Structure formats: structure tokens, C-alpha cells
Amino acid sequence: MSNSNNSRRRFLLGSAGLAATPLVAGLAGCTSSGQTTSAASASTAAAGGNTTSTAVTLAARRRLGSLEVSSLGLGCQTMAGTLYGPVSSREDMITIIRTAVDQGVTFFDAAEVYGPLEVERILGEALQGVRDQVVIGTKFGFEVNQQTGERGGLNSRPDHIKQAVDGMLQRLRTDHIDLLYQHRVDPAVPIEDVAGAVKELITAGKVRHWGLSEPGVQTIRRAHAVQPLTAIQNEYNLLWRGPEQQVLPLCEELGIGFVCWAPLSYGFTTGAINPYTRFAEGDFRAMVPRHSRENMPANMAVVQLLNDWGVRKGATPAQLSLAWLHAQKPWIVPIPTATRTSHLLENLGAEEVTFEGNELQEFTTALNAIKIRGERLPAAVLAGTGVEAPMP
Template sequence: MSDNNSRRRFLLGAAGLAAAPVVAGVAGCTPGEQTPAGRRTAGSAAGGGATAANAITLAARRRLGSLEVSSVGLGCQTMPGTLYGPVSSRENMITIIRTAVDQGVTLFDTAEVYGPLESERILGEALQPVRDRVVIATKFGFEVDQQTGERGGLDSRPDHIRQAVDGMLQRLRTDRIDLLYQHRVDPAVPIEDVAGAVKELITTGKVRHWGLSEPGVQTIRRAHTVQPLAAIQNQYNLLARDPEEQVLPLCEELGIGFVCWAPLSYGFTTGTINPYTRFAEGDFRASVPQFSRENMTANMAVVQLLQNWGVRKGATPGQLSLAWLQAQKPWIVPIPSATRTAHLLENIGTEDVTFAGDELRDFTTALNAIRIRGERVPAPVLAGTGVEAPRP
């Protein structure tokens, strides 16, 4: 058996193990590092244990502007247990992050509002011993009480940005943020003022690079003029392809990298949720229009496409989802989240999955023929995307 086939067989087995409780019909339940029979997986020990030892080590690198990162990053939004439901433990989240470092991941993504504050704290503790080996990305842009974490509305005033960054540095246990995003455009603050404040932070060494998340296209141009952007971070996956029309061409024109959040469609394109899935109380996915029972039934055509190609390519649906995104442009980097070691290792295994020219064309043609039903996020969240900042 070839080395690549051995790796893929391991990853397919790990993915099946991790997905088992969800396939049974319940998503969002406490995702502990245990098998259905209650045994811990080999990867639950510090450093990843035997599972990580048998998994692929991520070697490929990509560039976001002038910033070099691993071809797959790790999104840490779900680690506080407030988005998809409770997680196994804080200690397990730290172990997963450190396993990711051991397996070659260098890009770690968080935000002030994830938790709020707790995701940054988890990431800071996990990465402190290996700080110089990794790229830390986080985001500002909301009113967040630095002690209680109570969240208010948008706030990208320069003074608030500086205050937010000081809090981030403390929680992340570091002296600099490698990639700082404006989380959402503030319709009350000119982007020139935001870019100017970040430029000052770059000059002082507290920030190295910066980016925008879900901005309007003219706002991208204006921000880039004041301080060159390293990355745009928007939702991009097989069910949400909005960036293809304007944002990706603009990134290519300006030399800006692109980071995909929710690259696995909140787990949908891994094949582990379906119209019969019952989301746990508080699980964000229950409010996503694409996941109403009627819409999800129609959207299952995407999962079927992935499963068919998975047999053909010897890969999991999730790996194919990530590989398709990477195949669009060499400067696109997905940041799937993971609260189980097996999910992390499966995502890293995407490095072994590629599309030949004809395969990419055939897969995309089949994908284009599927009509996606429902919006990608709830209406109040969607209203905050694609916003153009006011003029000075």
C-alpha cells in the first residue's frame, strides 16, 4: 500500500469515528474526545498521541500578501463552546491547538467576540510556548467589556481599536498580533480612520499585518490605499460562493490573500448533519436559513456530490470541500474549526487531496448545476456584510 493511501485510510477512519455521534441524529451535543463506546481516542493525550503520530504533517505554505502561512489554518471560534454547543473541556481545546502546531499548522484564527474573550485566552495559553512558530490572527470591531466580556454594538473608532488591541495582547500572551482584522465594517467610522489607526499599531510593532472581514468592495480599495491589506476574510464554501463575483477578482488585482471562514459550511459538507439532525439548544446552526429542514433537504445534493467524488478520490467529503477551495486560487486559505482531534487531522489530510484540471472542471460543473436553497447566515448577520464605510 502506498504511503499516501495509508494516510488517507487513516484519515477516513478517524473522520468516521469523529462523526459517529452526529450521524445518529444529534448535532451540537458535547463533542468529547471519546468514541461512541466511551473510549478515548489515541489523539486525546497532550501532543496528539498515537493518532497524531500516524497522521500527515502539513507541509504546504501559502501567502496572504507578504505573510506566509500553512495551507490550512485552524479556526478557534467554536472552542469556547458558545457557537455549536458545549465542548469536551478547555484542556482538550488547548491540546488540539498544540497538536495542530505539531502537525504543521501555523495559522490560528480567533476574535475578541468569540466567547467573548475566551477564545483568545485559550489560544494564548496554548500557543505561548511556541509563539515564534505560529501566526496569530484576531479581530476587533465590537464593543466588548474587557472584564466581563459583555458585548455591545459596532465600534471601530481609533481610540477603541487601540484599547481593544491592548486587551488582545494580554489575553493572547504575546507582544504582537500577526494579522489583525476589522471584524465588520462600522458604518459610522470612515475606513481611512480605521486604516490609519492600524497603521500606527503596525509602526509601533503591536500589529504586523491587517485585513478586513466581510467588507464592501470599495471599502477594500480605500483601506488598501492607506495601509496595504494582507487578507480578506469572508465566508466561502460550496454553499456560499458570493466572493467569486467581485471580492476574489479584487483580491487578485491588489495582491491580497483570502481566508475562508466556515469553509465546511458549519459542518454540512462533511456529511455529518442532515435534515433529521436535531441541533442542541443554543447551537447557531439552528438559525441558519440553509439548514431549515426544507432547504437542507434540497442542499443535500451537494453532500451526495461530495460522497460520490470521495469514493473516486479516496478522500472524505470534508477534505474534498477544502481541496476545492484551495484549487480556486493559490492565495486562498481555509480555516476550518475543530473541537475533536480526529476532525483536525482529517482537515490537515487535505494536503493529500488534489484536483487534476479535468477533475476540477467536472466537479465544478456538477456543483454549478445544484441550486442552493436559503441564505448562508441569519438575516441580521447578513445585513452586516458587504457594508461600505462612510467617506471622511
């Protein structure tokens, strides 16, 4: 093993050792705050370490259909500072994206409504000069004023899709979108019409691949029949494993890749959130039912499981969470968000974490024994998932 790898292993073991401290002891020292700190960052500070000096450069590649991407992508949703609260600065977000490129990340995820519009602008600026080295994914599906960013309801009418894509191309500073998703199924527009519009965009060279986010199962089949899908993007993590029931088997059947949004459960499986956490005003995570005072104590059993395994594997909870997703299927690609360079570099370390022998079965068996309490999303947001498009 190289000196660099030895150095990283020492860092990981130090992180895991700190993470192994019983949760009840850790909670005793928590203060109420809208800011959270990851276990990896805390352990690095305690050890006087520097994650940058031991950062992993991603080498593995995965395939979403015929599209090749890095084993981990970078979700950029939080970079506008409107989801989890304010970010340090726009310039810092651009630096994080460029650091990700330097560390081997080739897959970046955005959407028209992230900001709205601002995340695409940040990504477009950050990727100037390296556009031909990366894969950009973004999403349409809402009524968004292209000048003001004011957001309305769902809109996947073909004429609107084409208008939205033209705006995306301008903000992203590119002539094509590598992976274009319908953000949510529009119950007023047949998926055949949506697929037909995207097919025209592909023929025109403005789009290369397409996908759906949180669709109904039959909608996947119908869309794929008109224009083959490259990826489905759904929430999938240690607290929400709903895709295992129908969506993942269907993706395997049809040869469609799977992209996990919220692979770290909005930060919960990093160990950064606990019953004493108080979110800043406007932080989306405060509205997630799993994070309520009634539900969170029971769900902390997942974090304890990750802490225990962190000692065993020499990894942080975040890295174990991502490694478990990687171990499910070779065509699954998580896209964790990051608004701090330290969190990005910690996540990339998941590539070095593997489950050997019967470890995956052992870990999953223990996970199966934990009953997760609370819905994964607020009711109004949850109502937009798993929707079946109307028939033509």
C-alpha cells in the same frame, strides 16, 4: 509510496467507501440529537482505525500578501463553547491547538468577541513556548467590556481600536498581533480612520499586518490605499460562493490574500448534518436558513456529490471540500474549526487531495448544477456583511 502514506490511503479509501452509501439509506438510521458525528470518525470506528496514527503533517505554505502561513489554518471560534454548544473542556481545546502546531499548522484565528475574550485567552495559553513559530490572527470592531466580556454594538473608532489591541496583546500573551482584522465594517466610522489607526499600531510594532472581514468592495479599495491589506476574511465554501463575483477578483488585482471562514459550511459539507439532525439549544447552526427543514433536503445534493467523489478520490467529504477551495487560487487559505482532535487531523488530510486533469472542472460543473436553498446567515447577521464604510 511510503508505508505511512499507504496506511493513510487505505484509511481514506475506507472512509470514502462508507460515505458512498446512498444518502437515503444513511438518513434512515439517524436519530434526533444535538450532537453530530463526522463521516470520517464513523468510518474510522467501523474499520477499527486510528486517525492519529496516520495524521498528515502540513508541509505546504501559502502567502497572504507578504505573510506566509500553513496551507490550512485553525479557526478557534468554537473553542469557547458558545457557538455550536459546549465543548469537552478548556484543557482539551488547548491540546487541540498544540496538536495542530505539532502537525505543521502555523496559522490560528481568533477574535475579541469569540467567547467573548475567552478564545484569545485559550490561544495565548496554548501557544506559549511556540509563539515565534506561528501566525496569530484576531479581530476588533465591537464594544466589548475588557473585564466582563459583555458585548455591545459596533465600535471601530481609532481610540477604541488601540484600547482593544492592548487587551488582545495581554490575553494572547504576546507583544504583537501578526494579522489584525476589522471584524465588521462600522457604518459610523470612515475606513480611512480605521486604516490610519492600524497604521499607527503597525508603526508602534503592536501589529504586523491587517485585513478586513466581510467588507464592501469599495471599502477594500479605500482601506488598501491608506495601509496595504494583507487579507480579506469572508465566508467561502461549496454552499456559498459569493466572493467569486467581486471580492476574489479584487484580491487578485491588489495582491491581497483571502481567508475562508466556515469553509465546511458549519459542518454541513462534512456529512455531519442532515434533515434529521436536531441541534442543541443555543447552537448557532439551528438559526442558519440553509439548515431549515424546508431547505436542507435540496442542499443535501452537495453532500451526495461529495460522497460520490469521495469514492473516486479516496477522501472524506471534509477533505474534498477543503481541497476544492485550495484549487481555486494559491493565495486562498481555509480556516476550519475543530473541537475534536479527530476532526482536526481529518481536515489536515486535505493537503493530500488534489484534482487532476479535468477533475476540477468536472466537479465544479456538477456543483454549479445544484441550486442552494436558504440564506447563508440569519437576517440580522447577514445585514452586517458587505457594508461600505462612510466617506470621511
